[in-house]
Amino acid sequence: MTAPDLSSLTASLPPGMVIVDPDILAAYRYDRANDPDAGTPLALVRTMTTEHVQTTVRWCAEAGIPLVTRGTGTSLSGGSTAVDGAVMLSTEKMRQLTIDTATRTAVSQPGMLNAEVKQAAADKGLWYPPDPSSFEICSIGGNVATNAGGLCCVKYGVTVDYVLGLQVVLADGRALRIGGKQLKDSAGLPLTKMFVGSEGLLGIITEVTLRLLPPQAPACTVVGAFPTVRAASEAVLAVTAKLRPAMLEFMDGVSINAVEDMLKTGLNREAGALLVAQSDAPGPAGEAEVALIEEAFRGCGGEDVFSTSDPAESEAFTVARRMAIPAVEKLGALLLEDVGVPLPALPDLIDAVKAIADENDVLISVIAHAGDGNTHPLIVHDPTDPDEVARANRAFGQIMDLAVSLGGTITGEHGVGRLKKGWLRDQVGDDVMDLMATIKQALDPQGLLNPGVMLG
């Protein structure tokens, strides 16, 4: 089979925009999920405008060539893994961003980093809340495509709660504007929300309009060490029964030690688990919340319970939690889970994950956005040991089965991607799978957009 002729695509885009250099293509094969089955793209197109995206999509539609959209490639579930023979459309050069203080909105092309949107908003006295741990390296387009979450979501919601409008290129190349800067809009079917979390299956997002908030009040941080993961997870429920914290994060002993090895911030290496909570309620209300959190921690066996309103000290604990994934990654290759459950099931989930680790004789470190029931069990394994890889993969599936059995989700914030699609049907059922396929078929009849993700 001969490779498709790219000359008409190359000719209709600016010089150098279509790249076929194998060395460059190789760098676009993998995302952070490191899928061993990653393909090699036919070509890389680094678009800069909506029109470039339209040109590329139309060429693919005419040639029947699949297309994978990629932001900065930080997907942890293989949502932007390359596919053999597909065009890889990278949004990394789509970097226009404006902040409108009058309407309190940001209008951003997809290639801006989450941290850059946050910073630009902050420069104008505003705040973009969603804060995935990867906020310094993940793109806002990818955030929208996966409905990304983060640490402050327990109080401030996830990406979909901030998306007011989109420009989207459909599978036939038409560019649509949906929604806009108005805060309330009930005109027509709710298309804007339909694209948030659609993982590149329904269209390519070329511009997002985001709602911004007034700046967050200074937060006070409460930290507690717990003898067991069970005790810490029960403390999570004790806190959320009383108030809505601005952050409530969980680290188990493995991740505490991995972070401590890396950052040496003085975390308690003996602890079974650590909770890091924040209150951003102002004044006496904040003091009352901190007291309630401390009481809940101590009531569940928390030790070294400690609170601080010093921003640098607070930030150190937040960084410790954010660095947990890279720190645990130093112990071995990771299979990264993102399972969530209704909050009351959190202690059972965390206990059962430990049982799965024992049963499969693999190391699993659990970190969690505990306040919203979203956990990241990290399955550490040696990729050169086939038996251990097999045991890690078995644990990976068992943890998703477990979450589904507890009424939860196989992915709280990362998306299904290519890695978790085998478990989606178990969670949502045949009829919901059918409905998803119906919508995909209606919007992308050729099935060219991000094939192999979610439904493939």
Add this chain to the structure above:
Amino acid sequence: MTAPDLSSLTASLPPGMVIVDPDILAAYRYDRANDPDAGTPLALVRTMTTEHVQTTVRWCAEAGIPLVTRGTGTSLSGGSTAVDGAVMLSTEKMRQLTIDTATRTAVSQPGMLNAEVKQAAADKGLWYPPDPSSFEICSIGGNVATNAGGLCCVKYGVTVDYVLGLQVVLADGRALRIGGKQLKDSAGLPLTKMFVGSEGLLGIITEVTLRLLPPQAPACTVVGAFPTVRAASEAVLAVTAKLRPAMLEFMDGVSINAVEDMLKTGLNREAGALLVAQSDAPGPAGEAEVALIEEAFRGCGGEDVFSTSDPAESEAFTVARRMAIPAVEKLGALLLEDVGVPLPALPDLIDAVKAIADENDVLISVIAHAGDGNTHPLIVHDPTDPDEVARANRAFGQIMDLAVSLGGTITGEHGVGRLKKGWLRDQVGDDVMDLMATIKQALDPQGLLNPGVMLG
């Protein structure tokens, strides 16, 4: 043409559930939009369970008979107006409701009133924020179908922000559960959000899972009278430039006097406009917000600026605002607008509405959820005067044209229904209309669900 034979439907539902008594049917022709073109239903079915809904939908699909779903019939844009020869499915008897304090969720059948959900949550120490002015008479199913807003939305968001899960009966009669009690869920296409605001076109909602919040802190209310509507709308911008109020409502002189005639609460009848704002920030932060609001009001010419933390006094002003529509309705029949604009365009919108009133020689009272740019111009007219009706209708269209020209929306929270569909294309454009039609076609190929609404 003979009427379709209902016997197989009647036989497959409990005795008395299918109603054909003309007197009863007559009471189900109109909703609060009072569409003069309302039809007469073939039959009324007051379902009690999801299975009853499935039976009804399957019978309609087989017979090719259209179906209109109705909650409590409070639609202001004709979303639940009867259609000649269609089955009217009423959810008014679907009244199961449970509050789960452990997950902070409410699971409700669609026929519960918004106020009942609020009260049941409050009884368990929780809060369901969305608060349409009609909250005492509108159903939660209708709220979800229109993505209803309200007074507190300026700070707390609209219905879609609280919907975690749904049970939906599709046009082919299949019942689907989508989403659930987990706060974060990125598993699969975002179907839950796709149904919120879909106005009965894509399926029939038979159960909703709603996120609840901890109780709102006691609010402090600030009231200011302004010499002109322009001055008041500029004060809105001055407030929102400084903070995010928990409420920021606008009434013009006509509505002030109409409410005062009705309630006699001592509002300033001479004022050109009144603003009612609230802060629910606790302690000193709240005091600071109140001071900023007072300063913004006075800086824009506000008189009699007054604040109170007395709950009864606060509630009196909120009730005054909520009663504005019924009060103005005493002046004549209403054409009720729901246009919204990005906030900076609010003064221009309100000014131009007054010009439209003068041009067409009709009385238009403007009330508004001003803090989010969502206004309700109320076009008062004598329905027995054909010339005045024609002028009112012309003004109705001109106001929607105006909102679109200012980058806004023809409906912020009521939905398109049957009354506004002639303007939807102007707002969203041909390609977006096509996409909506594509989705409608994919989910309801026979076009039987709520025909004539939005796209019909």
